[in-house]
Amino acid sequence: MLIVVRCAKVPTLALCAVLAPALAAGADWSEQQLATAGALRDRALSGTTAYEHVTSLVTEVGPRSAGSSGDAAAVRWALNKLGSLGFSQVRSQDVLVPRWVRGHAEVTLAGPNAQSLVAVALGGSVGTSDEGVEAQVLEVASLDALNALPATTVGGKIVFINQRMERTRDGAGYGATVRNRAEGPSAAGHLGAAALLIRSVGTSDQRHGHTGSLNYRVDAPRIPALALSNPDADQLARWLKPGKPVRVRVKSTARELPSSWSANVIGEIPGSERPNEVVLLGAHLDSWDLGQGAIDDGAGVAIVIEAARLIGRLERKPARTVRVVLFANEEFGLSGAKEYARLVGDAAARHVLAVEADLGAGAVWRIQSKVAPDAVPAVDAIREALKPLALEAGNNEARGGSDLRPLHALGVPILDLSQDATNYFDVHHTVNDTLLQIDPKTLNQVVAAYAVTAYLAASKNGDFGRVATEEKEQR
């Protein structure tokens, strides 16, 4: 088969327009499209402006918890950034967000030689009275161990869940311990505890508490809940080890404020043939208040903006639209993701694929999917197009970024570009989430993976089907 190749000489991207015969029946992509994907990949690997985007966000905006002035600044930043980078249809989508402020927290080992422990209030937790709560500490090894105790044992105590998070590349250790943070406060409150302390859900041996949101149940008293830094959890455990009663005083001025307005920010690279079909690249614009929001999720914001921007600079755009969605308030209730899914209506069926970058700035090492079974070979083909990255093949049970859940529940296929999370949870949700935690070169590798994935998904002859979500299956 003769294929005539004509290469355009452009300074930054060598693109070849292939005068090929019509796409073979059943093939997902033409040779030309695969060549373009390869060029896009190599272009990204050779250097991108992703690090500049995250530097700009971290410097000009910094922390941006939902509803804060930083959050509002982030929305303005995103609109300006997408506009100045030449995105189309740049717009915001108003989102009502809950508003919680951390205030100041103090945890003190009580006694003749009182010692301060470094701790942070959990997101959404109630504060204490001015004098704080002082009580004896009850250490438990896990949430399950707590739930197995009678109220007579727990009542009036400050519960301390001392479960260590394991360091893993896929972040599985987080899933295994995050329940302590989410469900622990109401579990302890339900049993009459005065307050809850957890060992931070994080792997750092540095003295930073890891925050994150909790879920108070309606049937349990709301008690103050804080995360001790790992070295401080060790210290408390050493005090408890001899078996004598240990008392701790907890003070927190955390409190809820009235709900406030934030926004999803959206920009597009319009499709050349089927612009109303969408490949969604997501990240979240909000961050926790403690750090600069560099790895969570400034990096993700930079990755998806840059991946789409590179696609936008191609001579021949993909058939479908590549839509960047920067979600409001992922951290404290997925407000933006829920609102996006609520407003999407019939267009959900035209969301061909969604991918979210929300696992920091580590290198991509695996592709996983949740697509129709007959589209799995296409996922393999994307992996093949990224061959120099030596990605592992995952399964077809991907769960996607948190912001994709509401959309996924509408049947939208998703893909995970799994980033190396070995060190991510050293920094996640801490004051230490700063630009110094990002390696610019590694960020380029991630951009390459996102750009190629989005380009190929938006160019694909045929879609990725629809998926039955777990919730639907459970019904």
Added chain:
Amino acid sequence: MLIVVRCAKVPTLALCAVLAPALAAGADWSEQQLATAGALRDRALSGTTAYEHVTSLVTEVGPRSAGSSGDAAAVRWALNKLGSLGFSQVRSQDVLVPRWVRGHAEVTLAGPNAQSLVAVALGGSVGTSDEGVEAQVLEVASLDALNALPATTVGGKIVFINQRMERTRDGAGYGATVRNRAEGPSAAGHLGAAALLIRSVGTSDQRHGHTGSLNYRVDAPRIPALALSNPDADQLARWLKPGKPVRVRVKSTARELPSSWSANVIGEIPGSERPNEVVLLGAHLDSWDLGQGAIDDGAGVAIVIEAARLIGRLERKPARTVRVVLFANEEFGLSGAKEYARLVGDAAARHVLAVEADLGAGAVWRIQSKVAPDAVPAVDAIREALKPLALEAGNNEARGGSDLRPLHALGVPILDLSQDATNYFDVHHTVNDTLLQIDPKTLNQVVAAYAVTAYLAASKNGDFGRVATEEKEQR
């Protein structure tokens, strides 16, 4: 030459009593003594209780800045610990110490989207008024650059010395930047600055400010002075980069309190032949308030206690006394070291050698000395006795730990067992100075070096001479 060796079988330490001929004329040690040194070294390398000592101090006492309740608890802890470990002549030496409390510090990038910067007050710094100080920031590259500016440029500004500390094994980067902290406040105050911010004198990329003491000059106004964490120094530098005026607000409630009492704590392994001749092993009992005082200087306390304890368990004690001195208030003015030297009187001449452990918990990699020239070969012989540690030979210009300065000024020879400081200044003077920063096995290596050094110094046939100190030379 026939040497009859008789080995005692003891459970923890195989010691050989050598029935040797009299020591050869001019030799520093007998074969028996060198064999004992080797056994002591191997005993320490195979495991010590040093980590238990520092764990006990960190857990039961924790932070212990001069004159604080923690400091008083540390003195009690040390007396009890030395007593329970079987030291002789356990005693304290009252020391009057200055008292400074940190209070609370806030540094904020002023503007429509105010951002908080992580900073810590420098030890001894004055506080601000309740509303704080707000002014334009003037960035300078070094203390010398600041000193070269006219008062008209500096007056009314908040000076920001943005000099990066270099990471080195010997800690030389500290010496090159610590002047910013010590002298910067008065240099800036003298030129009319409203406050001083310095990039932390530390190598960490974590979000911890590094504290440490400053020296206000009598001829300059006392201005508030704080250290930004390194990521926050970067953030401020990024704000300043475009060249537009940047304003910062500084609040600090740091203040001095009336002087208070602390104590040096002393314990001895009495010499078997010349007990009034002393080999001094020093460390300091106080710590900064922010961390747990694990590496600075809990590790040093544990090292010298354990080294002396191991010597105390020898069947044949060395001729001279090994004296452990845990100095009061190294961090904020060397109060304990000065008081020890003031009280030592004629006994200074009977201090044969002094060594201080105050560089964390890293492995020893070099021996340096400041001894009489004809004693340098004895230092080489100590290094030879530590051959498995592969120590480098330094020069004979050692400066010793800070606490040895006043004693050294009286002519007492000193030795440096240089510990690897590559990572020490990531943690030094920060909240992150916790037990997790200490590797127990490495600590054993350091104990081995101290135990062998002290044993051989205390056994040596002849002393290390007297030394002329720099101060004397300068006169």
